[in-house]
Amino acid sequence: MSQPTSNAADGIASGRLTAEQLGCRFADVAPPLSVNAAVIAADRCHYCYDAPCVAACPTGIDIPGFIRKIGNGNVKGAARDILSANPLGGMCARVCPTEILCEGACVRNHQDNEPVRIGALQRHATDFQMAREAAGAPALFKRASETGRHVAVIGAGPAGLACAHTLALAGHRVSVFDARERPGGLNEYGIAAYKTVDDYAQREVQWLLSLGGIELHQGQRLGRDLTLAQLRAAHDAVFVGVGLGGTHALAVEGESLDGVLDAVDFIARLRAANDLSRVPVGRKVVVIGGGNTAIDAAVQSRKLGAEQVTLAYRRGAAQMSATGAEQEFARTQGVMLAEWMKPVRIVAAAGSARVQAVEFERTSLDASGALRSTGEIVRVEADMVLKAIGQTLLPEGLDGLERAAGGGRIAVDADGATSLEGVFAGGDCAGHGATDLTVQAVQDGKLAARAIDRFLANQSVKAA
Numbered sequence: 001m002s003q004p005t006s007n008a009a010d011g012i013a014s015g016r017l018t019a020e021q022l023g024c025r026f027a028d029v030a031p032p033l034s035v036n037a038a039v040i041a042a043d044r045c046h047y048c049y050d051a052p053c054v055a056a057c058p059t060g061i062d063i064p065g066f067i068r069k070i071g072n073g074n075v076k077g078a079a080r081d082i083l084s085a086n087p088l089g090g091m092c093a094r095v096c097p098t099e100i101l102c103e104g105a106c107v108r109n110h111q112d113n114e115p116v117r118i119g120a121l122q123r124h125a126t127d128f129q130m131a132r133e134a135a136g137a138p139a140l141f142k143r144a145s146e147t148g149r150h151v152a153v154i155g156a157g158p159a160g161l162a163c164a165h166t167l168a169l170a171g172h173r174v175s176v177f178d179a180r181e182r183p184g185g186l187n188e189y190g191i192a193a194y195k196t197v198d199d200y201a202q203r204e205v206q207w208l209l210s211l212g213g214i215e216l217h218q219g220q221r222l223g224r225d226l227t228l229a230q231l232r233a234a235h236d237a238v239f240v241g242v243g244l245g246g247t248h249a250l251a252v253e254g255e256s257l258d259g260v261l262d263a264v265d266f267i268a269r270l271r272a273a274n275d276l277s278r279v280p281v282g283r284k285v286v287v288i289g290g291g292n293t294a295i296d297a298a299v300q301s302r303k304l305g306a307e308q309v310t311l312a313y314r315r316g317a318a319q320m321s322a323t324g325a326e327q328e329f330a331r332t333q334g335v336m337l338a339e340w341m342k343p344v345r346i347v348a349a350a351g352s353a354r355v356q357a358v359e360f361e362r363t364s365l366d367a368s369g370a371l372r373s374t375g376e377i378v379r380v381e382a383d384m385v386l387k388a389i390g391q392t393l394l395p396e397g398l399d400g401l402e403r404a405a406g407g408g409r410i411a412v413d414a415d416g417a418t419s420l421e422g423v424f425a426g427g428d429c430a431g432h433g434a435t436d437l438t439v440q441a442v443q444d445g446k447l448a449a450r451a452i453d454r455f456l457a458n459q460s461v462k463a464a
Contacts, residue, residue, distance in 0.1 A: 011383030016305025025303040042071035056105035059086040079129035093123035144171035152235040157185020159427025160241035162445030168213035179221035189268040192296040223397025240425040244391035254346030259355035263297035263388035282384030289388030290320035314342040404431025416448030
């Protein structure tokens with residue numbers, strides 16, 4: 001086994017595990033179904049009329065329809081059903097919280113407490129079609145005739161990619177501008193590596209781009225390299241799908257100590273690593289937060305070789321935005337979930353600027369249901385602290401766009417239209433009650449693209 005390589009903070013090191021051990025730990029958490037297993041799983045579906053699983057899917061996939069096709073051996077037709085409604089259906093099959101969406105609504109839950117494996121079947125069909133096309137089979141979709149319209153999409157995350165694909169299908173030309181080196185947004189940089197193995201996010205993007213009519217421009221940040229005014233002047237419409245690029249601060253003493261990191265940055269660093277054994281991790285890691293980012297950061301810390309990982313949340317498990325299934329998975333990976341713990345101070349090691357512990361105050365609910373402090377202080381030793389308490393909208397480049405109530409997102413109507421004519425928005429940056437799920441971002445992008453198509457039908461073509 002390679003010797004750990006020390007980082008700036010005591011206890012933080014890379015090389016805690018061998019490449020072979022890491023390969024096992026970061027293997028696909030939900031391996032694909034075989035052909036026979038897919039047919040057996042499909043046979044459990046009742047093909048319900050007015051199926052509750054369809055109503056629970058934000059993108060409205062015809063779930064009974066595609067499952068019936070898998071059972072009949074028409075996997076290509078199943079893929080068409082899925083990808084027509086959700087062009088990122090392969091990723092959503094991997095990362096969607098199906099237990100609270102389609103599978104949570106499945107009538108089989110009331111019969112034998114086991115839903116149809118909708119997510120696994122969706123992956124089976126989309127993986128099949130992507131493999132066919134990679135091997136040279138004809139593309140599933142073809143663009144409509146060129147319209148002469150040119151739309152700018154800001155952000156190559158799920159919302160932007162879904163918008164671009166839908167617009168390109170309609171015959172419009174699309175230029176996608178993204179701040180990072182690789183497209184995909186959170187699908188590429190923000191999701192646990194064990195959920196999307198084999199560079200799946202990039203393979204899905206390449207499949208999507210193979211439709212044609214979409215140009216990618218990486219390293220282009222709104223407010224630094226581009227302005228809305230420039231994009232509006234040069235394009236017939238603009239879609240903003242920039243996500244939430246900022247992170248909330250804990251606002252406690254010691255937050256700037258060495259070893260205190262944003263969980264999203266930790267996950268992005270891990271996702272970008274060609275060699276996981278070179279990613280530093282602490283021996284004793286504390287993750288602060290209660291969402292999926294917190295779970296992903298905690299689990300991956302354990303998988304990298306951290307000896308003790310504590311996920312602390314100021315409320316109870318029932319109030320966490322991470323699903324019960326995600327919480328249980330974290331426990332099975334050795335993560336300790338500490339409920340009712342509000343961080344009050346991050347403590348430095350004696351005579352240094354390195355983190356040594358986090359002090360929490362125990363909380364509870366008062367008679368009205370409001371969170372209250374009990375005064376009891378709990379100290380948890382840590383050499384690495386990962387903050388996962390939510391993200392915020394960065395204001396750069398968004399001048400002229402009205403904000404939703406609270407100011408944290410861009411105000412949009414039901415079609416994604418903003419306060420500026422011809423400018424639409426969707427995904428996490430848009431304030432329409434979004435649930436911060438990949439599948440919801442895809443739906444936002446798809447619906448905005450349809451609205452943009454209608455908008456363009458009533459506009460004259462801009463001169464080149």
